[in-house]
Amino acid sequence: MTEPSRPRRGENLDITPKRGKPTLRTIATIAGLAVTTVSRALSDAPQISLETRQRVRRIAGEIGYLPDRAAQRLKTGRTNVIAILLDSHEEVVGFSTSIMYGIAKALKETSYHLVVAPNFLSTTDVEAAEYIIRNHLADGLIFTRTEPLDARVRLLLETGFPFICHGRTEFSTPHPYVDYDNFTFAYEATRRLIAKKRRKVAVILPPKRLTFCQHILHGFMTAVREAGIAYEIPETVDLDTPADVLRDFICSRAAAPDAPDGFICPGEVSALAVISGMGDTGRTLAVDYDIVAKETSRLLTQLQPKVDTIHEDLTAAGEDLGRMLLQRINNVNPDDLHLLLPPQINFPIGSPIPKTRDLS
Amino acid sequence: MTEPSRPRRGENLDITPKRGKPTLRTIATIAGLAVTTVSRALSDAPQISLETRQRVRRIAGEIGYLPDRAAQRLKTGRTNVIAILLDSHEEVVGFSTSIMYGIAKALKETSYHLVVAPNFLSTTDVEAAEYIIRNHLADGLIFTRTEPLDARVRLLLETGFPFICHGRTEFSTPHPYVDYDNFTFAYEATRRLIAKKRRKVAVILPPKRLTFCQHILHGFMTAVREAGIAYEIPETVDLDTPADVLRDFICSRAAAPDAPDGFICPGEVSALAVISGMGDTGRTLAVDYDIVAKETSRLLTQLQPKVDTIHEDLTAAGEDLGRMLLQRINNVNPDDLHLLLPPQINFPIGSPIPKTRDLS
DNA sequence: GTAAAAATTTAAAACGTTTTCATTCGCTCA
DNA sequence: TGAGCGAATGAAAACGTTTTAAATTTTTAC
Structure with missing residues (x-):
């Protein structure tokens, strides 16, 4: 048996990983810590001492560390992505764009990204939803223009996949929605x-x-x-x-x-x-x-x-959709995720009207 | 040396992986093959015998195998995603939606997904492009409304990141574009x-x-x-x-x-x-x-x-953008990725006109 | 001064692929 | 017969994280 080829501590001076990007290992080597500790320090795990936490954060900042989303996703099973079924109809001017703009706004400071699901084109919306679930393409789904017994809602309720829709349904099981009055x-x-x-x-x-x-x-x-x-x-x-x-x-x-x-x-x-x-x-x-x-x-x-x-205000609706879907993903009770947005009336109205009589 | 603990062929009956989804290992165990071989068979590698290839494919189909994108991405470094910088302005009716619709059409039969980049909102377009490159959020980028010395184009040319834009520029380095005449x-x-x-x-x-x-x-x-x-x-x-x-x-x-x-x-x-x-x-x-x-x-x-x-026809433009960006990602020469779409004139025109005099 | 408990840190095993390098097997050719 | 070869397969090491379980250090208690 010859000398083992495993490098001893500190022997490996080549800190830079193959692809050039700094990884947890890069930080660990610089800080003289284990990868585990670095990971914990960056994710604010409880057991790490304040001093270590700060030092790791500083180094991470200095070398421009960014976590690899693919690795995180592989390990945790979470995609950090939410998907929207893009509507092809465009009779309401700027409908999809406004909604998406709002969603993006809600996602801005989070780690989530928005992907547009390839729903249309010889595929029904249900199939598109199925595709997303099966491929685990996202952690949550947004779609619009619901029907009372919407097939997408049915599927998603059955599978327990997190979603929110723009528009109500008539299912007995409650689910998150944002709607306009x-x-x-x-x-x-x-x-x-x-x-x-x-x-x-x-x-x-x-x-x-x-x-x-x-x-x-x-x-x-x-x-x-x-x-x-x-x-x-x-x-x-x-x-x-x-x-x-x-x-x-x-x-x-x-x-x-x-x-x-x-x-x-x-x-x-x-x-x-x-x-x-x-x-x-x-x-x-x-x-x-x-x-x-x-x-x-x-x-x-x-x-x-x-x-x-x-x-x-469709952008506002989009923002609510994004925000509430994230809540749903974090297991907020669907009963607390209902929103009915009030119309903004641009003319003087006469006698007072009864409020929201349509909520079942 | 004691008896090796490696299970003999067929000994490991627990085929189902932790998360319930079939993986390469599931197929390998069923087929009595190595994971390597299964991977090769599915990706049409040259050395695999036709018989094995077909058998693996059949099993994969039967158990509903779908490759894990996160694992592929981690291993290969390719994201299988292209990103679009969504424009917030909406003075052209349905502009972004039409373009995105077209892109999705082009991506339909590929393994690529479309993500909407969180560009707007207190962030300039250049910063959004930078964000995408740094986080390696996508394999390629699409954006619209170019300027002659567009800062996004400059950045992308410098970094060598694959992109295509809707609209031309005046840079001396050629780059892919789709434009309308x-x-x-x-x-x-x-x-x-x-x-x-x-x-x-x-x-x-x-x-x-x-x-x-x-x-x-x-x-x-x-x-x-x-x-x-x-x-x-x-x-x-x-x-x-x-x-x-x-x-x-x-x-x-x-x-x-x-x-x-x-x-x-x-x-x-x-x-x-x-x-x-x-x-x-x-x-x-x-x-x-x-x-x-x-x-x-x-x-x-x-x-x-x-x-x-x-x-x-903005949808057609989007389709070309998607198609040509994929070509760019596959290293097609940028000089071959220029497209000038002709106007569709809805009234009789008089005398013949000189053709495309504006291409520099 | 030592034992137990608490506070930190670490090693190692995953997650599901792809890829490098090795191995096996049946042949052909000398 | 057995060296050499090509075709087909396989073992094992990555990719960069998170997490489980274990090891270390420090503090507290007596």
């Missing part, structure tokens, strides 16, 4: 039109399968019934209908003698389509008819003669 | 207005620091000079100006006796602002003035009396 949006929007003496109001609803369609419908119907006025709910178009199709529909409808003289538009594009369609048949906004629109960007601001708007 | 856009747009007998044309330029501002200006000036007509370049507003401010500007300008009767709008929001502003002072589109707008969503389609548009 679309009931109040629709209720106040409708009352505004009624206050402006409009006598037949119409609402452009979101696709029926989406939960928030029910909320808007509910708010709309409540106001309409309270006032006892005529109303109209177009069946052949919805909020996701391309602008030109929607406009053509409005055009044809405007020609009829019983055409509505008030419109609730829960999206800026639909508002533009209505204005354009009505304009084509000689109707003037604020004279012959009125609109209350949901505003999510600065698109409508000041643009038209005067459109009443109710604002929905 | 904004020269032709502006040139043809201007010629269209001239053909419509407009006698004074104005262009809403992007912020001056951006490269594509120069291209638009160049195309505009070329057409204007060829025709020898009057023109106007507003100095106080640009494409990133909020819609309401832009509209107020147009309003005030429209009142003057020397107001333009033709507008180039390289973005849909600016087109709406112009229409609104001109409308406020009693000017009618297609009668008193004309617009040629760049169209990136379906927002303007059919909406207005008749706006001439030139289309820019």
